[in-house]
Amino acid sequence: MNTEDPDGTPQYSSKKNSKRPKYSRFTQQELPACKPLLTPGIVIITLIVVGIVFIPVGLVSLFASGRVVEVVDRYDEDCIPSDYSKKMLAYIQSTKTNKTCIRSLIVPKQMKSPIYIYYELDHFYQNHRRYVKSRSDKQLSSKKFENETKTCGPEDFTGKRSSIVPCGLIAWSLFNDSYRFSLNNKVVHVSKKDIAWDSDQNYKFGSDVYPKNFQNNGLIGGAKLNSSIPLSKQEDLIVWMRTAAFPTFRKLYGKIEEDLKADQKITVEIQNNYNTYSFGGQKKLVLSTTSWIGGKNDFLGAAYLTVGGVCVFMAISFILLYIIKPRPLGDPSYLSWNRNPAGQLN
Numbered sequence: 051m052n053t054e055d056p057d058g059t060p061q062y063s064s065k066k067n068s069k070r071p072k073y074s075r076f077t078q079q080e081l082p083a084c085k086p087l088l089t090p091g092i093v094i095i096t097l098i099v100v101g102i103v104f105i106p107v108g109l110v111s112l113f114a115s116g117r118v119v120e121v122v123d124r125y126d127e128d129c130i131p132s133d134y135s136k137k138m139l140a141y142i143q144s145t146k147t148n149k150t151c152i153r154s155l156i157v158p159k160q161m162k163s164p165i166y167i168y169y170e171l172d173h174f175y176q177n178h179r180r181y182v183k184s185r186s187d188k189q190l191s192s193k194k195f196e197n198e199t200k201t202c203g204p205e206d207f208t209g210k211r212s213s214i215v216p217c218g219l220i221a222w223s224l225f226n227d228s229y230r231f232s233l234n235n236k237v238v239h240v241s242k243k244d245i246a247w248d249s250d251q252n253y254k255f256g257s258d259v260y261p262k263n264f265q266n267n268g269l270i271g272g273a274k275l276n277s278s279i280p281l282s283k284q285e286d287l288i289v290w291m292r293t294a295a296f297p298t299f300r301k302l303y304g305k306i307e308e309d310l311k312a313d314q315k316i317t318v319e320i321q322n323n324y325n326t327y328s329f330g331g332q333k334k335l336v337l338s339t340t341s342w343i344g345g346k347n348d349f350l351g352a353a354y355l356t357v358g359g360v361c362v363f364m365a366i367s368f369i370l371l372y373i374i375k376p377r378p379l380g381d382p383s384y385l386s387w388n389r390n391p392a393g394q395l396n
Contacts, residue, residue, distance in 0.1 A: 089379060090372050094365050101362035108354030111343055118346040119159045119339045122170075125151060126333040129322040138327040151320040153335070157310045161339050165306040167240060169225060172332035176220075176293040184219035185291070190281060193258040205271075208263050215262040216281060216291075222265070224290050226273030229303065229335060230319040238316070240304040246288035255281040255288055272324060300336060 075081055086092075127138075129151035134141035141147050175181065186202050188195040199206035202217035231238040259282070261275040275284055282288075289301050310316070318335065326333055338345055382388055 090368060094368050094372075097361040097365035097368070101358045101365065104354045104358030104361065108351045108356075108358060110351075111354060112348060112351030114341040114343050115346050115348050115351055118341050119157075119161045120346050121155050121157065121337040122334055123153055123155055123318075123336075124332060124334045125153055125320060125322070126326055126331070128153075129320060139325075142322070142325045142327050149322045151322050153318045153320060155316045155318060155335075155337065157312055157314045157316065160312050161310040161337070163305075163307050163309050164241075164340075165308075165310060166338050166340065166345075167229065167303040167306065168300040168336040168338065169227060169303050170298070170300045170332075170334040170336055171225075171326065172298045172334075173329060174294075174299070174326070174331050175297050176299065177295055177297075181219055182293055185221065186217055187254065189213075190216055190255050190259060190291075191253070192256045193260075196259075196262070208266060212263055214264060214266075215259065216264065216275075216287070219271075220291055220293060221287065222271035224272035224275075224287060225301070225324055227324045227333065228321040231306070232317045232319070233310075233314065238306055238308070241307055242285055242304050244285075245302045245304060246285040247292070250288045250292065251282050251285070255284075257282045306337075 071077065130138050130141055131147075134147070142149075184202055184205070186195070186198045186200075188198040189202075196215060197213050199213055199217045202214070202219075205214055205219055205222045206217050207213060229240070231240060257280045260280055261277045261284075264277070265271060265274050273286070275287060286303075294301075316337075320335070322333075324333065343350065377384070
C-alpha cells in the first residue's frame with residue numbers, strides 16, 4: 051500500500067517482502083528538465099542570426115580564395131612525341147625514349163613566396179582497399195621490424211627471400227616525375243625541406259630505417275630511393291605514403307622561395323617518367339600561393355553563403371507567413387483528432 055508525504059510526494063510501502071522499488075524522482079523521471087518551446091519568434095531570430103554570421107564568413111572566404119594565384123599545366127599528353135601519339139604506353143615503358151619535356155608557364159599575377167609546387171594526378175585510386183593495406187607501418191618506424199612484411203604483398207620479398215624496405219605497393223608506386231625550373235636562363239631553386247608533416251617524420255618513419263632491395267624485384271614501379279638516407283629524411287616518400295581519399299589529388303613536390311612577377315615566363319624541364327597512361331590518368335603541374343585558409347578553395351565560401359542564404363530566405367518566408375496568415379500558438383483546433391473528416395457534419 052502506498053502513502054503520501056504531507057507535501058504530496060508518494061511513498062511506497064516499506065514492507066519487508068515488498069518488491070516495489072524505492073521511490074526516486076530520478077527513476078520516475080520527475081527531475082527538472084529544460085523543455086524549450088520553439089515559438090515563431092525564436093525560430094525566426096535563430097535563422098536570422100545564422101544568416102548574419104554565415105554570409106560574411108562566406109564572403110571573406112571567397113575573397114581570400116580569390117587572392118590565391120594558381121598556374122595549372124597538364125602535360126601528360128603534350129609531353130608525348132608525335133611519333134608516339136597512338137603508342138603512349140609503349141613510349142613511357144621504353145627505356146630508350148627521351149623523357150625530357152620542356153614547358154613554358156606564364157605567371158598571371160604576382161606570386162609572393164613561398165610558392166608551392168604540386169603534382170596532380172587524376173583517376174589514381176590511392177584509396178583502393180588492397181592498395182591502402184599494402185604497407186607495413188612497423189617496418190617504416192624501426193629497424194628492428196625490418197622483416198615485418200606480411201601485409202606488403204606482392205612487394206614484400208625479393209626472389210631470394212630478402213625483405214624489401216620500404217615494402218608494399220604504395221612505396222613501390224612512388225611518383226618519379228621531376229621538375230627543373232628556370233627564369234631568364236637562371237635556375238630557380240626548389241626547396242624540398244619541410245614538405246612533409248612533422249608528425250610523420252618524427253613518429254611514423256624511423257631515423258634508423260634505410261631503403262633496402264627497393265625497386266630491385268624485377269618489376270620496376272616508380273621512383274628509386276637513396277639507400278644512404280634514412281626514411282625519416284626522404285620527404286618525397288613520406289608525402290606519397292600519406293594516401294589520398296579521392297581519385298583526383300595533389301601532393302606537395304617542393305617550394306620556390308622567391309617572388310614571381312606578373313607576366314614572367316617560367317621554363318620547366320620535366321622528366322616525364324611516371325606511367326599514368328596504362329589506366330587513363332592525367333598529370334598536372336601546379337604552382338600556387340596560399341592565403342589564411344590555405345590553397346584555392348571556393349567550395350568553403352560557397353557552402354557558407356548557401357547555408358546563410360537559405361536561412362535568411364526561410365526567416366523572411368516565416369515572417370511573411372506569420373504576418374499574412376497568423377494563428378494562435380498551441381491552438382488545439384489544428385490537432386488531427388479535433389478536425390472533422392471531410393463531408394462529416396457536427
